[in-house]
Every structure is written in C-alpha cells, then in structure tokens.
Amino acid sequence: MALTYQQTKLVRDTIPALREHGERITSIFYKNMLRGHPELHNYFNSVNQKNGRQPRALTSVILGFASNINNISELIPKFERMCNKHCSLGIKPEHYGIVGEYLLAAFGEVLGPAMTPPVLEAWTKAYWLLAKMLIGREAQLYKEFSIEGWPAWRKFKIDRVVPESEDIHSFYLVPQDRRSLPHYLPGQYVSVRIQGPDGFLQSRQYSLSDSYKAGYYRISIKRDEGARHSNSVSQSYFNPGVVSNMLFDRFPAGSAVEVSHPAGEFFLDTHNNSMVPLVLISAGVGVTPMVAIANTVVETQPERAISWIHGSRNAVPFEDHVAHLRRNNPNFHTKIFKTHLANTDLAGVTYDYDFRMDLGRVAPEDLHLDHGGTEYCLLLNKDPPLTCISNICGPEQFMLEMSDYLKAQGVQAPRLKFELFSTGDLAFKA
Ligand SMILES: Cc1cc2nc3c(=O)[nH]c(=O)nc-3n(C[C@H](O)[C@H](O)[C@H](O)COP(=O)(O)OP(=O)(O)OC[C@H]3O[C@@H](n4cnc5c(N)ncnc54)[C@H](O)[C@@H]3O)c2cc1C
Ligand code: HEM
Missing domain, CATH: 2.40.30.10 (Translation factors)
Structure with a gap:
C-alpha cells in the first residue's frame, strides 16, 4: 500500500540522521543478520562485508529511494543493476523479509527514541514498496532464465x-x-x-x-x-x-x-542493429566485456565504427587479438594508454600514449564527438591503474570524471553506459 503524505514526511525527516550514521547501520545490520541467518554467508561476498562496500551500497540505495519516494516510477531503470546482480546470485523473495527485519532494526538502533511506532510503520511501508518493485523485476528475469532451462546454478x-x-x-x-x-x-x-x-x-x-x-x-x-x-x-x-x-x-x-545464467544491464543491444559509432573505454582487466562487444560487432556489423580506448599499467591483455582486429577492420580504431613504459615498449608504435588515461588527449574524431548518436561504454575495474590510487579516488570517482568530460563535450547522459567490476551504489550517482 502506498505511503500517506504524512508517512513520506516521517521517512524523509529521518534520512539525514540515517545518512550520517551509515557506517553504524551497516555494521549493526550485517553482523546481526548473518548471526541470525548464517546460511546467508553463502550469498554474500565475505570481503565486501568486511570492507563495508555491499552493506553501504544497500543502505545508500534505500535512503536514495526514500528521498525520491514521490517520483518512484523514474527510479525503476536505476534498479536494473541490482536486480540483475540479485538474480545472478539466486536471491529469492523470501530473503527480502529477512533483510527488511534486520535493516529496520538497525535503523531503529541508530535513530533510538526517534524511531516511534509511526516512523517504524512508515519505514516498513517504504522498505516493502521498494522490495516489491525489486521482487517483481527479479521474477521477470528468473522467468526468462527458466524459459531457457537454466533457473538456478x-x-x-x-x-x-x-x-x-x-x-x-x-x-x-x-x-x-x-x-x-x-x-x-x-x-x-x-x-x-x-x-x-x-x-x-x-x-x-x-x-x-x-x-x-x-x-x-x-x-x-x-x-x-x-x-x-x-x-x-x-x-x-x-x-x-x-x-x-x-x-x-x-x-x-x-x-x-x-x-549462473548470464545477466547484467551493461551490454550492447545487438537486437536493434544500430550503426551509430561505438566508443569503448576500459582499463586493466576491464578489457573483458569490451572484447566480447568488439568481437560481436566485427563479426556481425563490420561496417560499424568502433574506437577502443584502453589504459593499462602492465601488458595489455588480448593485445595480439586486438592488433589483429585493428589490422583487419578499417572501422576499428584503438588508442592505448600505457603507464610505466619499459625501455622495450614502443611508445607511438605499440602504444599510443605514455600517460594515464586522459580523454582530453584523444582526438575528437576518435571519440566520435561530432556524431549525435555515438554510444559510449565505460568500464573501470576496482583498482584502475590510471587513476590516483589513494583513499579518496576510487573507480566510481574516475568513471564519473570521464563521464563529466564526455558530457562537457555535449554527450547526453543516456548515451553513456557504465560497468563497475565491484559492488556499488551507482544507481543514484551515474
Ligand atoms: C559485473 C562484474 C563483472 C566482472 N568481470 C570480471 C572479469 O571479467 N574479470 C575479472 O578478473 N574480474 C571481474 N570482476 C571482478 C570479480 O568479480 C572479482 O571481484 C575479482 O575476481 C576479485 O575477486 P577475489 O575473490 O579474487 O577477491 P576478493 O576476495 O573479493 O577481494 C577483493 C579485493 O579486496 C581486498 N581485500 C581483501 N580483504 C579486505 C578487507 N578486509 N578490506 C578491504 N579490502 C580487502 C583484496 O586485497 C582484493 O584486492 C567483475 C565484477 C563484476 C561486478
Ligand atoms: C530492498 C532491498 C535490497 C536492496 C535495496 C539491495 C541493494 C543492493 C545493492 C545496491 C547491491 C549492489 C549491486 C551492485 O552494485 O552490484 C546489492 C547486492 C547484493 N545484494 Fe541486495 N539489496 C536488497 C535486498 C537483498 C536481499 C533480500 C538479499 C539476500 C539476502 C540481497 C543480497 C545481495 C547480495 C548477495 C549482493 C551482492 C553482494 C556482493 O557482491 O558483495 N540483497 N544489493
């Protein structure tokens, strides 16, 4: 049932306090849930719990959802990433009851007396509103997997x-x-x-x-x-x-x-036969989906223009394969940034730049900036060798900087697709 106006207000009023105590919520929630339901260890990445990434992602999406509760239909596309991840991991509707119980209890511990019965009722409704949207979308994905005879592991x-x-x-x-x-x-x-x-x-x-x-x-x-x-x-x-x-x-x-069955909302839509230029931007092992995309396009749409901009600290994976694609396909262009070039590396021959990846150094025609429909696929792995490896500058930040650069050149947001080789709450950022 939808929240009343008064209930949306109660939820919104508590968001700043919950945001401020995000770390506490995270630790109380997961510790208690996994103690009560140790079988859930089989679903969660143990490292992402220790470093708090996954619980932070969950809490931040719930708070982001609650802040936007008056226009939830606009939020639906933002849930694709987590629904696909959930289905890829076999998360089931019955799990939502467990998460809801422990999460709301953690909210209560953080808010203390401010979690009055009306506030709890409002938050319970808000949680289930979101949960039901996710469960509904996940049911559709599981149905597709079942039609292909691959419902589970x-x-x-x-x-x-x-x-x-x-x-x-x-x-x-x-x-x-x-x-x-x-x-x-x-x-x-x-x-x-x-x-x-x-x-x-x-x-x-x-x-x-x-x-x-x-x-x-x-x-x-x-x-x-x-x-x-x-x-x-x-x-x-x-x-x-x-x-x-x-x-x-x-x-x-x-x-x-x-x-598990293939999943994910970061993909090249091969059904629409679009011929707009494609710009692939990757770093390190982020090369992997780009090879799948490039191979598919070269095999099925050889006339389509592709630029691949890649940054690497060590050897470029699939280097021979990429060189082969480039030699045999006049529409396939690459720009490779390599940091720490060794004496034996050939700057300007094998690699284009001896710099950290910087889209400002790539020629506008290789970024296809003058074409109003170019699709951009950006992927950075968890430890991008090309960005500052410091406490504050993570892959999300770097991805956002690149997307800001492209937006500043006139690229509209819907033409940018992101993937992150990690758990995150990109939903309310990108
Ligand atoms: C959509 C998607 C696609 C992906 N595709 C690929 C792919 O094609 N190829 C690929 O290689 N990877 C890919 N990944 C990443 C992959 O899923 C794994 O994350 C990666 O292999 C690391 O897993 P691991 O178990 O070896 O490391 P984990 O054990 O999960 O550790 C990850 C990192 O955390 C650090 N760590 C360990 N303990 C802690 C702690 N307590 N606190 C903080 N940090 C800690 C470790 O040093 C390590 O660097 C993808 C990820 C996603 C989400
Ligand atoms: C409203 C409820 C929920 C929300 C808002 C939510 C949100 C999220 C988010 C944002 C992610 C990260 C997605 C990504 O970037 O890859 C995620 C991953 C995940 N979620 Fe949920 N989730 C919810 C319910 C559940 C439930 C019920 C379970 C099962 C117990 C669950 C288990 C997981 C697991 C195992 C992952 C992957 C964790 C990892 O790889 O570290 N989630 N969820």
Whole structure:
C-alpha cells in the first residue's frame, strides 16, 4: 500500500540522521543478520562485508529511494543493476523479509527514541514498496532464465585455461549437461560459485569475454594479488583476492564450477542493429566485456565504427587479438594508454600514449564527438591503474570524471553506459 503524505514526511525527516550514521547501520545490520541467518554467508561476498562496500551500497540505495519516494516510477531503470546482480546470485523473495527485519532494526538502533511506532510503520511501508518493485523485476528475469532451462546454478567443467597475459587467464566453461548454451548480450556476465576457504560458498561475477558460442562460455580472470601500494587505505587491501586466486591455483582444466545464467544491464543491444559509432573505454582487466562487444560487432556489423580506448599499467591483455582486429577492420580504431613504459615498449608504435588515461588527449574524431548518436561504454575495474590510487579516488570517482568530460563535450547522459567490476551504489550517482 502506498505511503500517506504524512508517512513520506516521517521517512524523509529521518534520512539525514540515517545518512550520517551509515557506517553504524551497516555494521549493526550485517553482523546481526548473518548471526541470525548464517546460511546467508553463502550469498554474500565475505570481503565486501568486511570492507563495508555491499552493506553501504544497500543502505545508500534505500535512503536514495526514500528521498525520491514521490517520483518512484523514474527510479525503476536505476534498479536494473541490482536486480540483475540479485538474480545472478539466486536471491529469492523470501530473503527480502529477512533483510527488511534486520535493516529496520538497525535503523531503529541508530535513530533510538526517534524511531516511534509511526516512523517504524512508515519505514516498513517504504522498505516493502521498494522490495516489491525489486521482487517483481527479479521474477521477470528468473522467468526468462527458466524459459531457457537454466533457473538456478548449473554445473560446468573448465575445459581449457589459456593465459592472455601474465596475470589474466581465460577459462573456457563447458556445461556438464552438454546442452546448447543460451545467447547473451555482449557485455553481460555470469557468476561463478565455488566453496570458499571458510566452508561457505563464494560467488564472483565474470564478464563473458567473447562473442556468443553455443558450446562454451569464455571468461577471463585477473589474479587479484591485493594492493601493492603503501598509500592504500588499510592493511587488508594487501590480502590477495579469495576466489580469483583459488581459480588460478586450484581449478585447472577438468575442474567443476557452478555458473549462473548470464545477466547484467551493461551490454550492447545487438537486437536493434544500430550503426551509430561505438566508443569503448576500459582499463586493466576491464578489457573483458569490451572484447566480447568488439568481437560481436566485427563479426556481425563490420561496417560499424568502433574506437577502443584502453589504459593499462602492465601488458595489455588480448593485445595480439586486438592488433589483429585493428589490422583487419578499417572501422576499428584503438588508442592505448600505457603507464610505466619499459625501455622495450614502443611508445607511438605499440602504444599510443605514455600517460594515464586522459580523454582530453584523444582526438575528437576518435571519440566520435561530432556524431549525435555515438554510444559510449565505460568500464573501470576496482583498482584502475590510471587513476590516483589513494583513499579518496576510487573507480566510481574516475568513471564519473570521464563521464563529466564526455558530457562537457555535449554527450547526453543516456548515451553513456557504465560497468563497475565491484559492488556499488551507482544507481543514484551515474
Ligand atoms: C559485473 C562484474 C563483472 C566482472 N568481470 C570480471 C572479469 O571479467 N574479470 C575479472 O578478473 N574480474 C571481474 N570482476 C571482478 C570479480 O568479480 C572479482 O571481484 C575479482 O575476481 C576479485 O575477486 P577475489 O575473490 O579474487 O577477491 P576478493 O576476495 O573479493 O577481494 C577483493 C579485493 O579486496 C581486498 N581485500 C581483501 N580483504 C579486505 C578487507 N578486509 N578490506 C578491504 N579490502 C580487502 C583484496 O586485497 C582484493 O584486492 C567483475 C565484477 C563484476 C561486478
Ligand atoms: C530492498 C532491498 C535490497 C536492496 C535495496 C539491495 C541493494 C543492493 C545493492 C545496491 C547491491 C549492489 C549491486 C551492485 O552494485 O552490484 C546489492 C547486492 C547484493 N545484494 Fe541486495 N539489496 C536488497 C535486498 C537483498 C536481499 C533480500 C538479499 C539476500 C539476502 C540481497 C543480497 C545481495 C547480495 C548477495 C549482493 C551482492 C553482494 C556482493 O557482491 O558483495 N540483497 N544489493
């Protein structure tokens, strides 16, 4: 049932206090929920709870929703990212009751006596209004997955592992049931689930890194060695990533993993046959969905203009493949920024720039700024080598700076698509 005018006011009045105490909410909520329901450890990324990223994302979306409660229909597109992520992880309607109970209790602890029965009633309604919107959209996505006979986790075998660079390997995944795999849109990801070191299941998302093939899916994974920079926020950033290292070290060809149906709202819409220029902007391992997009376009729309602007600190993954695409497709252009060029690297030949990625250095014609319809796909991974690796400048910030640059050149927001290789609350930022 909709909130009354008085109830929307009660909700809005508490938002500043809840925002101010975001960290406390986050820690109370997750600690209590996982203590009460330890089985939920199987769904959550244990590191994103420790670093508070996921609970912060959830709380911030709920507060963002509540602030915009008078025009919720405009918010619906902003929920695509989380609904796709939820479905990729197997989140079910019954989970919403648990989250709602512990989240509202955490709000109550933070607000103290200000959480009067009318305020609690108003917040409960607001939560369920949002939850029902998400559950509804997730039901549609699950229905699509079921039509393709893949409603939940499916067993795959790692058929081959192929190095693409020193620390990025491609894993070729073949379904154990050998049934043909459904189409996906280039840019989408799958979740891969394995048993983590603490005995709980751990899932991570990996973009599909090739154009569609019926017999296998390819994902390309970077070994996450942890931060190597002394100015990182906390010592724990030095911990090597759990799942990527396990996949590299303990999952050779022949091993089994569980995989969920392709999902994700960051994709090239291949159904509309658009011929507008495409500008792909990526950094580090963010190359993976761009390879899928570029391969698909080159195979199906060879006349379409594509510029690929990529930044890398180490070797550029898929370098030979990208060079091959460039040589054989006059409509495919690349601009590669590489920092820390070694003596053996050839600036101006192999790489275009020895700088951190800076769109201001790219020629306007390579950014296709004069074409009113150009689509821009931006992806930065969690640890972009091209931005300041400091406490305040994360990948979201860097992405926003790039989108600001493009907007300042006259590109309208709907033509920009973002992906982030991490959990975040982009919904109310981008
Ligand atoms: C849509 C999407 C697509 C993706 N596609 C790809 C892809 O194609 N290829 C790819 O390689 N990756 C991709 N990723 C990222 C991938 O899902 C994983 O996040 C990545 O592999 C790291 O997982 P991990 O388990 O190895 O690291 P985690 O264990 O999750 O650790 C992540 C980082 O957190 C740090 N850390 C550890 N403990 C703490 C702590 N207590 N506090 C703070 N920091 C800590 C670690 O040092 C590490 O650097 C994608 C992510 C998303 C969301
Ligand atoms: C109204 C309720 C909810 C909101 C607003 C919400 C919001 C979010 C957001 C913003 C993200 C991050 C998306 C991204 O950037 O990738 C997320 C991820 C996630 N959510 Fe929810 N969520 C809700 C309910 C639930 C429920 C009921 C569960 C199940 C118990 C759940 C489990 C997860 C998990 C496991 C992730 C991925 C976490 C990670 O990878 O670290 N969420 N959610």
